[in-house]
Every structure is written in C-alpha cells, then in structure tokens.
Amino acid sequence: MKQSTPPAIEVKDLSKTYEGGFQALSEVNLNIEHGEIFALLGPNGAGKTTLISILCGLVTRSSGEIRIGGHDIIRDYRSARQLVGLVPQELATDSFESVWDTVSFSRGLFGLKRNDAVVAGVLRDLSLYDKRDKQIRTLSGGMKRRVMIAKALAHEPRILFLDEPTAGVDVELRQDMWNLVRGLQHNGVTIILTTHYIEEAEQMAERVGVINHGRLLLVEETSQLMRKLGRKQLTIELGQSIKQVPDQLNGYRLSLINDGSALIYDYADEFKESGIADLLRRLNQAGIVINDLHTDQSSLEDIFLDLLKDRQ
Numbered sequence: 001m002k003q004s005t006p007p008a009i010e011v012k013d014l015s016k017t018y019e020g021g022f023q024a025l026s027e028v029n030l031n032i033e034h035g036e037i038f039a040l041l042g043p044n045g046a047g048k049t050t051l052i053s054i055l056c057g058l059v060t061r062s063s064g065e066i067r068i069g070g071h072d073i074i075r076d077y078r079s080a081r082q083l084v085g086l087v088p089q090e091l092a093t094d095s096f097e098s099v100w101d102t103v104s105f106s107r108g109l110f111g112l113k114r115n116d117a118v119v120a121g122v123l124r125d126l127s128l129y130d131k132r133d134k135q136i137r138t139l140s141g142g143m144k145r146r147v148m149i150a151k152a153l154a155h156e157p158r159i160l161f162l163d164e165p166t167a168g169v170d171v172e173l174r175q176d177m178w179n180l181v182r183g184l185q186h187n188g189v190t191i192i193l194t195t196h197y198i199e200e201a202e203q204m205a206e207r208v209g210v211i212n213h214g215r216l217l218l219v220e221e222t223s224q225l226m227r228k229l230g231r232k233q234l235t236i237e238l239g240q241s242i243k244q245v246p247d248q249l250n251g252y253r254l255s256l257i258n259d260g261s262a263l264i265y266d267y268a269d270e271f272k273e274s275g276i277a278d279l280l281r282r283l284n285q286a287g288i289v290i291n292d293l294h295t296d297q298s299s300l301e302d303i304f305l306d307l308l309k310d311r312q
C-alpha cells in the first residue's frame with residue numbers, strides 16, 4: 001500500500017500555559033501542507049510568536065501533539081528541527097563576526113558539512129554577497145535583517161518561519177523579501193509567516209489562520225475567506241439628492257450618504273448578479289436618476305476586525 005506523505009506541519013490540541021499561569025495558546029489544531037504559504041494573523045499578544053516558537057522547538061508546549069514532516073517534535077527533535085528555519089522578530093545585532101562566517105556557522109549548527117556554494121547562493125539571493133566580509137555590527141538595520149534570513153536559510157530548511165518579516169523594513173527590502181518567499185515556494189519550501197501587514201497576507205498567502213487570545217478562530221483559503229466574509233459596497237451617485245430611501249426599496253440594505261446625494265448598497269458576492277440589476281431597475285422605476293456607480297470591496301483587514309469583534 002502506498003503511504004501518503006505526512007503534512008509539513010501537524011498541530012493537535014496544542015495548549016501552552018507560561019510559568020505564572022498565563023495561557024498563551026489553547027487547543028490549537030492546524031495542518032499545513034508542503035509548499036504552502038500560510039499566514040498567521042492576529043493582534044499583538046495573540047499567541048503567534050508562541051506558536052511559532054513551539055513549532056521550532058524554542059518553547060515547550062504544555063499539552064498537545066506536533067509533528068514536522070511526520071517527526072514528533074519531542075521524540076524526534078533533531079529530524080524535526082533540521083527541516084525548519086526561523087527568522088525571528090528580534091534582530092541579533094552587534095556581532096563582530098563577518099556575514100559569511102555567521103551564515104556558514106549557522107549551517108554547521110545543524111551538523112551539516114561546510115558548503116560554500118550554498119552559503120554563496122543564499123547571500124546572493126539576499127543581495128548580501130558583496131557584504132560577505134563585513135562585520136555584522138557595521139551593517140544597516142535592513143542588511144542585518146537580511147543576514148537573519150540568510151542564517152535561517154543556511155541549512156536549506158524545507159519549512160521557513162518568518163515572524164513579522166516586514167515589520168519596520170523599507171519598501172525595497174519588503175519587495176525583495178516577497179520575491180524571495182515566492183522563489184522559495186517555487187523550490188517547494190513551505191512558508192509560515194506572521195504579519196501585521198494584512199494586505200500582504202491577502203496577496204501572498206494561500207491560506208490564512210486568524211488567531212486571538214491564543215485561540216485559532218479560523219483557517220481558510222484566502223480567496224474563500226474573502227468571498228465568504230468579504231462584503232462589497234456599491235456606491236450609487238444620484239443625479240438629484242433625495243431625503244430618504246423610497247419605500248419600495250426597503251428590502252435592500254441601502255443607506256443615504258453625502259446629504260442624500262449618494263446611496264450605499266451593502267451586498268455579499270453571491271447576490272451580486274441578481275441583486276444589482278434588480279436594484280437599478282427599481283431605482284429607475286422610483287424615478288431616481290443615477291449619475292455614477294462604483295464598488296468597494298472589504299479588505300482582509302476589515303474582515304479580520306469584524307471577526308475579532310464578533311468573537312470577543
């Protein structure tokens with residue numbers, strides 16, 4: 001019988017209570033497939049770093065089971081850890097080591113043989129090759145962050161965790177970072193990132209997990225989530241202002257704005273086709289002249305805020 005490949009990450013009933021009694025994670029269940037880009041979204045203190053740190057073996061769980069590439073992270077720690085690279089939120093700075101030595105040493109920490117071609121490749125991908133002989137303490141903040149990524153990639157991990165990779169970085173580095181992420185995914189690397197830049201999760205991630213107060217509220221394909229929860233708004237600019245929405249349009253979620261010169265119609269994607277044509281016909285029947293129409297779609301950010309409001 002052919003055995004199926006285990007998921008990149010399997011988390012079952014994971015809970016974490018820190019010393020002192022604070023429960024940072026409760027009953028988290030999550031599977032992440034190979035080659036996915038998965039975004040973990042949540043406000044400050046939601047438990048994202050705790051989850052990532054447990055998955056990388058830096059923080060111990062209180063209960064639950066975790067496998068990385070099928071390896072239990074406690075019983076089979078080395079095999080599990082070998083598969084994982086972590087770019088932490090905090091930058092390790094002020095090193096007197098050179099960029100090259102730091103990255104090469106990181107590879108050695110995983111018991112791997114020295115491989116200059118791999119280290120050179122990683123440094124080139126991150127535009128660090130020219131700086132390879134510089135001491136880390138002499139680099140700019142952005143360059144130091146690149147070194148952190150290079151360190152995480154030095155042992156060629158199959159799964160890369162990026163803890164808020166774009167917080168406080170400039171546009172150029174952010175762009176480079178996302179190009180790098182796409183390139184890694186192309187090579188089959190699984191990417192798990194946390195971000196406060198929700199539009200980026202929307203653009204980059206195939207699936208999103210929303211976490212708050214240590215609970216994973218939902219895990220959904222990004223497009224699915226947008227479709228399901230993403231409300232749309234149609235703004236109807238009127239030829240002439242009106243004082244109130246005519247009675248015959250009471251069945252629609254309409255509101256008047258801008259002193260009665262425009263109507264807002266809230267609708268969900270699935271009602272788009274029939275709803276709008278019907279509404280426009282009825283407006284016409286009510287003698288309302290339409291000047292212009294435009295639509296707005298709620299972003300993942302809006303959805304996220306709505307979710308937190310509903311479930312708190």
Ligand SMILES: Nc1ncnc2c1ncn2[C@@H]1O[C@H](COP(=O)(O)OP(=O)(O)OP(=O)(O)O)[C@@H](O)[C@H]1O
Nearest residue numbers: 018019022024042043044045046047048049050051
């Ligand atoms: N070592 C610790 N001891 C006690 N409590 C901790 C410890 N580390 C984290 N916490 C608490 O656990 C909660 C979750 O923290 P965590 O860093 O996982 O959140 P986060 O979602 O990553 O937040 P941020 O977006 O701010 O990084 C926070 O309330 C934090 O104060």
